[in-house]
Amino acid sequence: MDVKVINPILAAFAEILPQIGFQKVEKKNISLVGSTFNYDGVLINLAVVGSIKGVILIGMDIDSAKRFASQMMMGMEVTDFDALAQSAVSEMGNMVCANACTQFSKIGIDGLDISPPTIMISQGGQATLSVPQTVVIHFLVDSIEIKVYVGLAS
Amino acid sequence: MSIKVMVVDDSPFSRMMIGEALVGAGYEVVGEADSLESLIETYNNCKPDVVTMDIAMPGADGFECSRELRLNDPKAKIILVSSMKDEESEAEAKRIGVSGYVQKPVDGETLINVIKNVMSPDALFEQLLERGLETFKEALAQNVTRMAKTPVTFTPIESVDTPYISQGITTVIGIIGQSTGSMIMDLSVQSAEKITEAMLRRPSKNRDEVLAMVAELANIIAGIACSMLNKKDKSFALRVSPPSLFHGNTAEIVSPSVKIQRALAETDFGSIFLGVGFKKGSKLWM
Numbered sequence: 001m002d003v004k005v006i007n008p009i010l011a012a013f014a015e016i017l018p019q020i021g022f023q024k025v026e027k028k029n030i031s032l033v034g035s036t037f038n039y040d041g042v043l044i045n046l047a048v049v050g051s052i053k054g055v056i057l058i059g060m061d062i063d064s065a066k067r068f069a070s071q072m073m074m075g076m077e078v079t080d081f082d083a084l085a086q087s088a089v090s091e092m093g094n095m096v097c098a099n100a101c102t103q104f105s106k107i108g109i110d111g112l113d114i115s116p117p118t119i120m121i122s123q124g125g126q127a128t129l130s131v132p133q134t135v136v137i138h139f140l141v142d143s144i145e146i147k148v149y150v151g152l153a154s
Numbered sequence: 155m156s157i158k159v160m161v162v163d164d165s166p167f168s169r170m171m172i173g174e175a176l177v178g179a180g181y182e183v184v185g186e187a188d189s190l191e192s193l194i195e196t197y198n199n200c201k202p203d204v205v206t207m208d209i210a211m212p213g214a215d216g217f218e219c220s221r222e223l224r225l226n227d228p229k230a231k232i233i234l235v236s237s238m239k240d241e242e243s244e245a246e247a248k249r250i251g252v253s254g255y256v257q258k259p260v261d262g263e264t265l266i267n268v269i270k271n272v273m274s275p276d277a278l279f280e281q282l283l284e285r286g287l288e289t290f291k292e293a294l295a296q297n298v299t300r301m302a303k304t305p306v307t308f309t310p311i312e313s314v315d316t317p318y319i320s321q322g323i324t325t326v327i328g329i330i331g332q333s334t335g336s337m338i339m340d341l342s343v344q345s346a347e348k349i350t351e352a353m354l355r356r357p358s359k360n361r362d363e364v365l366a367m368v369a370e371l372a373n374i375i376a377g378i379a380c381s382m383l384n385k386k387d388k389s390f391a392l393r394v395s396p397p398s399l400f401h402g403n404t405a406e407i408v409s410p411s412v413k414i415q416r417a418l419a420e421t422d423f424g425s426i427f428l429g430v431g432f433k434k435g436s437k438l439w440m
Contacts, residue, residue, distance in 0.1 A: 105249075
């Protein structure tokens with residue numbers, strides 16, 4: 001996968017998360033996994049269609065997802081990862097990926113569109129994407145760990 | 155009351171052709187412009203419901219004219235009508251807020267369809283909701299029967315908002331177009347193995363082979379269903395993303411922003427869950 005697809009996604013996280021109640025967005029590291037990887041907790045699936053195609057998945061464990069939703073809702077207590085919390089994190093996924101499409105157009109990758117988010121919740125789940133390699137970006141957002149899986153190809 | 159259209163094109167011949175198609179469909183051509191100079195004044199005088207806009211014009215092109223028009227009236231509904239139609243032009247049109255895009259030479263019926271849909275985008279979305287699940291069911295039945303040689307019948311299931319628990323292997327395919335949406339297909343590992351065996355005429359060698367079959371089946375179903383819908387109305391302009399597969403331990407699947415309509419296909423190899431949902435869009439690209 002072309003590394004240039006990573007920067008627009010980093011830029012989108014850096015731009016959107018401060019707008020929805022987060023102070024510090026740190027990129028910890030970037031790694032590569034194959035087409036199949038394990039996940040525990042929540043995985044938000046957003047498909048991308050255009051001159052590059054594939055999927056962006058945002059993953060976090062259940063506890064992180066609850067903390068994330070709580071912070072998005074101005075500190076409201078989130079005891080269960082319920083419909084409201086699910087809606088909050090899926091909206092974050094939607095905003096970040098829509099912004100990533102704008103960031104992509106800045107580097108000449110135009111006309112991308114995203115699908116509505118689908119959330120998978122599992123312990124010991126596995127995901128298989130249609131690309132040979134998936135880029136994993138590890139973020140620390142106000143001490144909440146987020147993994148972003150990027151499986152895009154032209 | 156008939157729909158009022160203004161035609162912007164530097165070619166008198168094109169203006170005549172578009173005008174005749176519009177009048178033939180019972181629309182009223184209330185104004186014409188051939189350049190940026192006369193555009194805003196004519197628009198403000200004739201107050202059209204829709205503007206058709208050529209791209210290649212001497213001086214200010216259709217994009218610049220559209221930008222000026224949207225500055226003058228942010229609610230202006232513009233349909234680009236041009237022989238140019240590439241990714242870059244489409245992206246630029248989307249940035250400007252153009253509502254539709256029709257390629258020249260103009261097919262009267264196509265143009266009328268786009269105008270109808272621009273005037274009432276909800277009607278198009280309603281059609282998609284009405285036809286969507288049925289079309290995906292048809293594509294699933296046809297292709298599972300053809301590929302795995304099993305009859306398919308559907309059991310109705312209530313489209314309630316409760317989360318769905320995976321039977322083993324879930325495929326999620328994103329759908330992009332005038333409206334965006336998702337297709338979710340889910341079946342047990344056993345059913346997937348049996349279908350793979352029926353298709354390959356031998357047992358599957360490993361899990362990867364089974365997953366590859368499921369991904370391909372979902373891809374075919376979504377692709378064919380979207381083509382069928384696009385054939386019914388080009389304005390849907392649906393395209394599909396590559397499939398994401400989820401397996402391993404049991405998973406709960408939720409779609410917070412889209413109501414998923416559900417159906418359960420019964421086959422000789424077990425049941426296949428099908429979920430399809432769409433979200434309202436606003437752009438029409440032909």
